[in-house]
Each structure stands twice: as structure tokens, then as C-alpha cells.
Amino acid sequence: MGEVRLRFAPSPTGYLHLGGARTALYNWLWARSQGGKFVVRVEDTDQERSTAESTRVVLESMHWLGLDWDEGPEYRADDGRTLGGGDCGPYYQMERLGIYAQYAERLIRAGQAYRCYATKEEIAAEREAHQASGSKAGFRFESPWRDKHGEPDRPHVVRMKAPREGKTGWLDRVRGRIDVPNETLQDVILLRSDGVPLYNFGVVVDDLTMGITLVARGDDHIVNTPIQILLYEALGEAAPEYAHLSMILGPDGQKLSKRHAAVGVLDYREHGYLPDGVVNYLARLGWSHGDQEIFTRGELIEKFSWDHVGKTGARYDAKKFLHVQGQHLRMLPNADIAMHSKPFLEGKGVQVDANDVRLVDAIEHVKTRACTLDEIANDVEYFFKEITEYEAKGRRKFLTPERAPYLEKLSQLVDGVASFEAGALEAAVLAWLEADGLAMKDVAQPARVALTGRTRSPGLYDVMVLLGKDEVLKRLKDGADVARTPVEDAVSGADAGAPGA
């Protein structure tokens, strides 16, 4: 017996944020490492806030991250592959209402739950009275219907009959023993008056009927766990194991939100992050494996374990995230990077075939200074696009009248070099510098600005080879022309001249 079954149960009320993604990831990792199953269930019982659009975004996010589910809602990916389905469906809670009704009835018959006819107004009145009394204890609604029956057809909710003595606890996979006094528990509502289950009941019925063996979720659910365990007991069923994960915090230690960073998983896709990098960063945020920082997906599956999941809330660190991205980017073959950066190039108006050797070669030279696909596209842009604007600082500092002759001389050398390749170009330039008593830096920066429009780029000779002789000659000439033209707008000073303008 004992197939390990994990689940991720998002409520489709927004996008999938980093915290949710990490929860999903840990569940997925454990399922994969144990050869178990990973199931996704959509908790859409909040009809006010749940949307189909949100469901789609959440599933798309998970698919992008590579967190494929064995059972769950159906999802057709771009590649035509279909995820989802399974024997424990439906996987949308709103399609399982009949099941909840059945289980509620079972609890009522067993005397573990009861129909409560108290109205919202009555409850609100009690709450106010409680607050007015100045009592220090938290408010707990004591239903008058706990031990009496009413007419089943009158509007009512179904409440759990929680024990008033003793304690309920469990051995948490990340936090160890947790016990809670039962007298602090409420007779929580299981089914609303419209028959839709509330969180605690839906979760228990679904986890039970879906055969979930370990529930890993955010630690804001610690408070719900005793209630759920009690529900399993009331049903005479065994509760799953639990693992409660701490939250992801913003840099200021507060709950992570939009004002700290992009929090939607898909935002990172848009910014050119790689799924493996996101997965690595998220995995490592709150979990560790000795001194190792960079993990492939396979290593994560192999090495993940609950005993090394931390108990502290982890702060989001954008710089470290970027660093991890960069590491993963550099692990990729150039051809793959080329393929993945295609959309980002297009976004910049650059049309180039992903198999173009010039693109692949260019990537080889820029990838040490890029962390994301978007940065790759940016760093490679000027190889495929005419320079329409020089970086202001570079233009002002290096494209000056006194540098113009250098650019022209360099142009002649390039034109005259026997074979147009890095070694020969370097030899020619070095000989010239030697003869004229010039330093490399006198020439290199003006040339760089002329060739790339920027002050930072790969090595000069590499840039030239990538550009090709004709283009180099053209850009050098344009650069020299611009250099002879004084910077026009001294007031704004920020505008750089365009070549030939």
C-alpha cells in the first residue's frame, strides 16, 4: 500500500504568486522524489472572487514552471500535450457539491455535526455583545442548536460539533509537535446555507476522497489543522501528514506584495526569467542542502527533503534571484538561449532566425553579462539592428572631434587587414598603436561607441567579427562623422546624435 499522494489546491482568485508557486513546488518535488502522484484541485467555492480566467492563469503558471500534475483539471498546453484528468475527480470543488452533502449528512447522523438555524444577524449581535463586554477572550459563537433539532427545511448551515475539552495535535513534518487546546476551537461551519462547503470541510472531504497522504501548505493554515484533524476523527478516518511552510516576505519583512516586486509567476516569464531559475530560487528560499546554491531540476528532486525546510519566514531578495537566473542561463547551450530569446528580440523589433549562427555566436559573447533572456536580447540587439541612437554619455565622452581621426585610421586598418578575424585585427591594431604611441583605451572606447552605440560590450575584435567587415566600416565611418559634429543641444545634453544625422 501507500502510494505517496501530494496536492496543490489553489483558489482561483488571482494570479499564482511566488508564495503559492513555492508551495506547489515543494509538493511537486516530494511527489516526484517519492515516485508518487501530484494532484491539483481547484478550490473555487468562493464564488464572489473565483474566476475562470484566474484558473487558467494559475494552471498556465504551473505548466510554465514545469510543475506538471498527474491528476487535476484538464489543461491543454501549447505543445498539444494535455495534463489533468484522473479517477478522483471532478477536481473543481464546485462540481463536488453532492459529495460534500453526503459527508455532511454522515457527520450529522453520527452526532458529530448539527444543523444550525441561527441567522447572520443573531451571530453579529452576539459578537457585538461580546466585544461590548470587554472580555479578553476571543469571540466564539455558541450555537443554541448544538444539542437540539430544528426543521431540516428551514434555512440553515451545518456546523461541526467540536469537542470542548482536551487537545488536538499532530507531528508536523517541518515544525515538529504542535498541540492546540480544544476549548479554543469553534463549531466551524461546514456547509453554508446554500450547500457550498467552507474551506475546512471542502479540504477534508477532498483530501480524504483523493487519497492525499501529506498536506504541505502555508503556515497560515496551522490554525485550521486541528479542526481538520478533528473532522477526520469524526468521520472515523485517518488524517494525512502535515507540513507547514513559512511565508515568503518582502525585503522589509512584511508580507510580500506587489509593492515589493513582481509577485505573479507569469511576470517573471515576461521579464525573461527561466523556469528552472525560478524553481531553483524558490526551492532554495526556505530550504537548503548544505552549501549548494545552484540546482538543476533533477538535483532538486533528488535532494529535496522536509527536514531541511526552514521554519523562518524568508525574505525575497531580487538580486540573489537574478544571480540564480544568470547561473541557469549560462548552463544552457547557446542554441537554446537563442531559441528562448527570440520573442524578446521580436519585442525589440529585431527579426532574426533562432538558428542564425550570428545570433548563436553573439550569445556566446554576451551571456556572461546577462542574467535573463530579456537582457540577452538587449545585449545582442545592436548586432542585428542599425544604430539609431548613441548612449548619451558615450557619445559626449568618446565621439569627439579629436577622436575622429582614430576612427578613420581604424577603419583603414580594418579595410586592409588580410583576413577578417579577431587575431589579425588585433595584430594590426596593436602595430598601429605601437607605432603612433597610442594606448588601446584611446581607441577602444570611441570604436566601441561607434560600433555598438554603447560603452559596454564584448571585446572589440569579437564585436567586429560578429558585425562583419562591411558593417564595421560603415559604423566606423558614421561614428567618425558624428564625432566631428559638436554635441548640439548643450542644454538638454542628454540627446545623442544619430549616425549620418
Add this chain to the structure above:
RNA sequence: GGCCCCAUCGUCUAGCGGUCAGGACACCGGCCUCUCACGCCGGUAACACGGGUUCAAGUCCCGUUGGGGUCACCA
């Protein structure tokens, strides 16, 4: 306020009674160098506080303080 959770460099963390408290990001130097990176070398930087237990405590226990979660016909 009740209940619950948490506490090592600025940040993520290693540590599971005996360590010069280690690594990574960030930061600061240096090397490399045509710029920016990458890479390499080096540096600054932490056990919240107070009591115990023990020959020995970052590690175990208690308390304090400080964070956080939760107290819905939301999830």
C-alpha cells in the same frame, strides 16, 4: 487580547553539545583588462536578551523581548 508559530552575518542559510561559527547573494578592496561582465584572490559582517541543565550550549529547558499567523456563511 486568546491560541499558535518563529528567532545565526544586511539577505538566504549551514550547524543537529566540543567549529578559528561555514557557504551564497549584496557590499568593500585587489588581480585580469579595450569597456562592462565572467572568473580568481582577499576583506567587513551574525548566534536577540536573561536564567538554568552540562566538564562543555548557537545547539537542550524555562522566561523575557521582538517578529509573524489566526480568531468570517474567505481560502
